[in-house]
Amino acid sequence: MASKVGKLPVTVPAGVTVSAANNVITVKGPKGELKQNYTDLVKVEVKGTEVTVTPTSESKAASAAHGLYRNLINNMVQGVSNGFTRSLIITGVGYRAEVKGKELVMNLGYSNEFIAIIPEGLTVTVDQNGKITITGIDKQKVGEFSAQIRKLRGPEPYKGKGIRYDDEVIRRKVGKTGVK
Numbered sequence: 001m002a003s004k005v006g007k008l009p010v011t012v013p014a015g016v017t018v019s020a021a022n023n024v025i026t027v028k029g030p031k032g033e034l035k036q037n038y039t040d041l042v043k044v045e046v047k048g049t050e051v052t053v054t055p056t057s058e059s060k061a062a063s064a065a066h067g068l069y070r071n072l073i074n075n076m077v078q079g080v081s082n083g084f085t086r087s088l089i090i091t092g093v094g095y096r097a098e099v100k101g102k103e104l105v106m107n108l109g110y111s112n113e114f115i116a117i118i119p120e121g122l123t124v125t126v127d128q129n130g131k132i133t134i135t136g137i138d139k140q141k142v143g144e145f146s147a148q149i150r151k152l153r154g155p156e157p158y159k160g161k162g163i164r165y166d167d168e169v170i171r172r173k174v175g176k177t178g179v180k
Contacts (some may be wrong), residue, residue, distance in 0.1 A: 010076050015026065023040065024037055025073060031079070031081065036076060041062040041065040053066055088133075089165075090163050091163075094107065103115050105128075119141055134146050
């Protein structure tokens, strides 16, 4: 039983090198270098411009690892060639954010400011309209940091105030205006 996702080979674009040795996958590209350990349940082979992942046994765990490591390698290849970006939008009166060195300082309607230390390998930019853009080569780091920022003040359904992803749709509620 093989994984549907794992069967697909990962195509390596020009300028990106992939090597697998001692249960460590190393991907180098124009934007940087990423490393990932992998388990003995899968075998990673690099042939020319393709990387294939094959399970070493027929167990359910090997099938799960098959698809997982194929997608992790694909995300690493995409990260070192194109990078990953996540955008957040701050909505609300007096809500704002700014980058000061390696810190993201946000005023989100509480009495104190929030200060988030930007992790190594990520770049954060804030424009005048309250849009925070987080970019980096590691998909997991970009997603985790953007989720932590969003969690500080999630969007509320009545006025839409808070921090939301730019592609997120907030379902609005009517409120008490129609009730008599």
